[in-house]
Amino acid sequence: MAVITAPDKTPTTSTPRRTRRGVPTLLLNLIALVVGVAAWALVASAQLADVPGPLSVSSRALDLIEDGTLAQDALASLRRVFLGFALGTLLAVPVGFLMGWYPLARGLLEPYVQFFRTIPPLAIIPLAIVLMGIGETPKVFVIFLAAFLSCVVAAFQGVVGVDSTLINAARVLGAPDRVIFLKVVIPAATPFLLVGMRIGLGSAWATVVAAELIAADKGLGYEMTHAQTYYDIPTIFVGLITIGVIGLVMDRLLLLAERRLTGWQERR
């Protein structure tokens, strides 16, 4: 369980963050975790609802880890996310940059991007299943859409927001448009892009689980719907916690990459 708090340390500082009175943040995080689990145990033992306690959930988690179901489901979900996310980002970067750089591309593409952004990717699922069947394709497609839409807007905003004095500084040094784009616009837009990728990954992860709830034969979302029909509440808890932990780890990894790639920024 300590996994949840560990990545919370700021990677840029070697000493743990401290609050004003000198208690390390990490310790506070641990205390919060212990208190939270204790409260959960208390609620479970009060028998107010049919909530399983931390003990029965962790023993179920151990069972699912031992028989390999949890790993298999997590991998199935992760595979879909990474495929959809990679495709979405790969397309979003050039499209977003194109929209930011050429007013023509912006005028042609922006209405579509803005329109589709208002439709939750999940709402596309019924259509995707009808058109693409119940295999991997509709799920990956929906995730692709979720990742693409968050990322394309970020890339576009990143290019539009590049400080014009930086572009002028490159122009007066004799840089042609190609060099300005590659050496000024892309690096300057990278922080925006990485924020977009984080949001995109978050929405991709949220979407995959929901997509699996609707139609799948494996995956974390599928396991939970399956458990629902058998009134297997501990398994549902294990699924939820796994989703949360994986989502958090992915977010922190991207945050780490973001800090490494954009450490040159002046943070206010």
Next chain:
Amino acid sequence: MSTELDSTDPVPGRADAKISFRDVVRTFPMKGGEFTALDRVSLDVGEREFVTVVGPSGCGKSTLLNLAAGLVEPTSGEVLVDGRRVAGPGPERGVIFQQYALFPWLTVRGNVEFGLKLTSLAADERRRRAEQAIDLVGLSDFADALPKTLSGGMKQRCAIARAYAVDPEVLLMDEPFGALDALTRVQLQDQLLDTWSRRKRTVVFITHDVDEAVYLARRVVVMAARPGRIHRIIDVDLPYPRTEELRLSPEFARIRNEVWHSVYHQTPAGSAA
């Protein structure tokens, strides 16, 4: 001491002029009409001359500089450098911006090498030239530092090194020390003059600081606003190198007063000519 500018002068600029503005008009569209940033401005800047431009805000001093840089085109009239009409920016005209405009993801060395990488220089020659320029502004100890770790004064020195590295014939400086504190500003003025004396270039330096204008220049161009135009050109008959002693001398004070007076007590547009 001062030359009243005849903006209708039909004679082409002086033969040795590095930069010539000939009847330059520049208007910008704005709500409900046009804004005349520059109205029939003519000015010659000599080879290796250091000229400063002062004037109230809105007098078009930055526009004047951007025209020479090729970042803005004249509405009418022409801007010549070496007798050739300016068409877009080019590495022979270095520009230094008030906001430093350093590439924050590149180190000091990376910034200085940016312009050099656009030339056909070999890598080792490029490195040597960058080293030289960094040394020229005294940033050798910070060659591998990112801009975010530098003070404002050091950032501007880095920007000056970046401009110097490509060895431009003309340096166009747009209020380069405007964002710095008074002490740093005085230091950078001396450093700039020192750099300039070692590698003489034609410099057009925009400022709103009368002291700075007089201290640096051989000629101070005083501009007037609405519409932006040249009000007076005041010669600074003080020898280089300029020193602190000179800055505190009565001659300096006299010229400073003259410039001050012509900046702050301008006669209205109609009666100037």
